[in-house]
Amino acid sequence: MDIQQASALTSSAVTAAIPLMFAGAGELVTEKSGVLNLGVEGMMLMGAVTGYPVTAITGNPWLGVVAAIGAGLAMSMLFAFLTLTMLANQVATGLSLTIFGIGLSAYVGKPYTSAAVRATIDTWTIPGLSKIPVLGPAFFSLTPLDYLAFLMFAVIWWFLYRTRAGL
Template sequence: MNIDQISNLAASAVVAAIPLMYAGLGELVTEKSGVLNLGVEGMMLMGAVSGYAVTATTNNAWLGVAAAIGAGAAMALLFAFLTLTMLANQVATGLSLTIFGIGLSAYVGKPYTSAAAHTTIAAWPIPGLAHVPVLGPSVFTLTPLGYLAFALFGAVAWFLYRTRAGLVLRSVGESPQVAHSVGFSVVGVRYGATVFGGGMAGLAGGYYSIVYLQLWQEQLTSGRGWIALALVVFATWRPWRLLVGALLFGAVTGLQFYAQGAGVPVPTQFLAMLPYLATIVVLAVISRNPNTIKLNAPASLGKPFFAAG
């Protein structure tokens, strides 16, 4: 493998990691508030179909991105109403949201399965850095959404660990009763975190349909929402670990495409399942030490909040 092939593989890995970064980061913030939303896959699909439909209709990719974020946020708002206001079970509601998103996106997307979007979001190469071997093609020739994904990790890490609002959000996730007793709106904070997570999942789906694949088809995200959920656990709810995990899974996906292009004598079905196989292996390894998860997971994750007076 020469330097050009390594550069191409690295570039493929980063591009494949970007939607996982968005979806995983949004879910991390949601879970930090104590809300477990398993509907990431459904929100991503609704973001993908909404973003592509608006892009194909208006020939404006940025309007498509806004529609993708709005669709994901709307799905998350529905989830928040059911679980935070109506106190429905978060696990069952999240799974229902995914099933609902799969079906609704397939129905809404029927007219756009063969519709061509004649516009996308072009890459912005950084002069002087774009031609650096390996790093140039992978890090310095991204689209604005690619650069934004990396910037958001710094912004979210700063928000969670360097601001009062981030401290409030984490305190709501750790001990909602104590947060409520000192005057914080537990439900309000959780609504905000959940909608943010939905918006990021919708953006991840929109990235797939508008930028990465530039098409719409049923179940376009191919289960990547579940990988994003697994990444949050893999990262033990730490933003920078999530970034590393997303890049690793992106590398597995990039390796799959490289092997197919290089004509490696391995069935394509086996190569296609590599990212999911890696997910199972990682979760199995992490599960061997449950104390690590218990020490880092928000203490109230998935638990309903009942205001005591």
């Protein structure tokens, strides 16, 4: 494996991990509060199946991000209502929301399986650091949302281990 292949592989791995970082950070806070949410995958799928068509139709990727956040928020509120207000079993509710999200996203997203989205979010490169072999392109040439994911981990770590509410 040469340096270009290693750089491309590292960049792809970091890019693929960003959505999981957002979901994992939210699940970490949820777990710390004592709630077991197994419906994260369904919430992610509903966000994706909402954000992609909105971006394809409007041509605005930021509007797609807002729509995806809204869909994930709606699924989270449904989970919270069922488990906290209605006192439903957290495991059963989470698994059912995952299955529901998989099925509904497949059904709703069917018309958009061949839709091309040309709108992208521009990357922010950090001068100097983005030229580091292998790690530079992976960690220092990302979109603002990617940098937000890393920042979220720092903020959540600080909140959980350095504040009274987190402890």
